[in-house]
Amino acid sequence: MDIIQRNNIHVVGNQEALQTLVFSHGFGIDQTSFSKIIPAFEKDYQVVLFDNVGGGKADMKAFSPKRYESISGYATDVADIIQALDIKNVTFIGHSVSGIIGMLTSIHYPGMIERLILLGSSPRYLNDSRDGYTGGFDNYALTSLFEAMEGNYHAWASGFSKLAMRNEDRPELAAAFASSLQAIRPDVAILVARAIFYLDHRKDLAKVTIPTLVIQTANDIAVPEQVSEYLEANIPDCRRVKVQTEGHFPHISAPQEVIAAIQSFL
């Protein structure tokens, strides 16, 4: 399997730079979602962009329901990418689920990633009444979400995109997200969404051995503030910053704030 083709990898920026930034997009979008962020780092860093299998322009022939029924398959993909490019001094910037994917890669492959940035990430989306954990979703909400996805995927994508994007004064952002979601094959989207919304990696947080930055936005439908507080409290070497924007996509809605947060960490 050609990893470059599988993940539609693009290497940009300063290819002589000693440090590499690997950007990994979240569910329903692709590497172009970082287009407003990348220019700020192109001069000083080598930048790696890719599409997760099942999304963007990744090779659909590589999609295996077995490999991607949990996010561990995506964590292995990240290791494949870093090994294939033979890159060192890697800072991994993962949006949403990709933050947890990068975290797993850093645990399964020690030394491969040096620093981790979790942008709107969550170790578990489902509330857990046993220990009072707030993930943001209860069982009813997730059951309803999947009923809606399975019933009429395109209608669900349209509605969900508005809720997740917020920024109602700029409806083109939600429209673009809806369009990106609708481009995914529904069976693939539903399988991947199940892998995401039912994940639970809270026990892995303590195993993170690298410096970690958590970036939190206000009013994020997928990741309430308690989740980023939980991350900060449970990842050993972690700090947290809040960016002044609403929604689940701060790198799209408030790129300058995200750039500043990343720069403060590098």
Next chain:
Amino acid sequence: MSTWDRKALNFINQTSRWDKDKHISSFLAFSISLVKNLTEANVALQVELEDEETAKVKCASPVHLNDIVMNPDPIRKLLYAQGFKTIYWREIPPAKENVFKEVLPAFSSAIIIPINTTPNNSLLILGWSEPQAFDPGFLECIETMRLRLKEILLQSQQHLYFQRIAVRFSAILHTIPHALVFINNDGFSGWVNQEGAALLGLSGPGEQLPAILSDAMTQLRNKALNTADIYKEAVLLFSSPENSISNWIWQMEHKTLQVSCLPVTTQQISGRLWIFE
């Protein structure tokens, strides 16, 4: 008897006494955990080659290694290169040559035990923090355990496969809007779906004794308004086991049942399927 002979025998005895009431999926995990304890390994796990893109860690001890996904190609190449024989690593190869680096970080010795099964091949990995010598007695013990593990894996896979089949076909047959009744010619087993159970006034769907089904069907037939016609058709139908009938009308007080009765004949099973529409 050497220590390793005793351990091999212990493994066979303990896995043979496995409590059949426990869920089959835990049989393999129990067996792998037992191998780990008997060999005093620090890590033990199964890697299943699930498809062209997926090799997945299962039944791991420690459990946090479960569900790690690995690339199957390098694993297959290693197994083929070694002729699917057990691989003994007295020293773990350097990271670039170690296809199991995700699950064997910082270990000194390991063994990889291929277990060929259909449709998916598996392997068992044991790892030790301290260097191991792997003396001849140990090798013999591992090969004995390997044979037993293959039996256990096959038994587990087949059981889970048939469970999945049963669940799938039950769901399909209970969803069909017609009442279905299957009576096996062996005289010991029969089956009804949800609609069939309701029509015949049975306590529930699923397996039923043929005698109970026959009684219930006789009662249903006797409630029909055209029993004489039904009886005439039945005489013709049962004159040969190969006969079938469809569009057979059973006129009930408040509804009309359109009945089909089809012989089911395969190598494994023969009986009659009744369909009430």
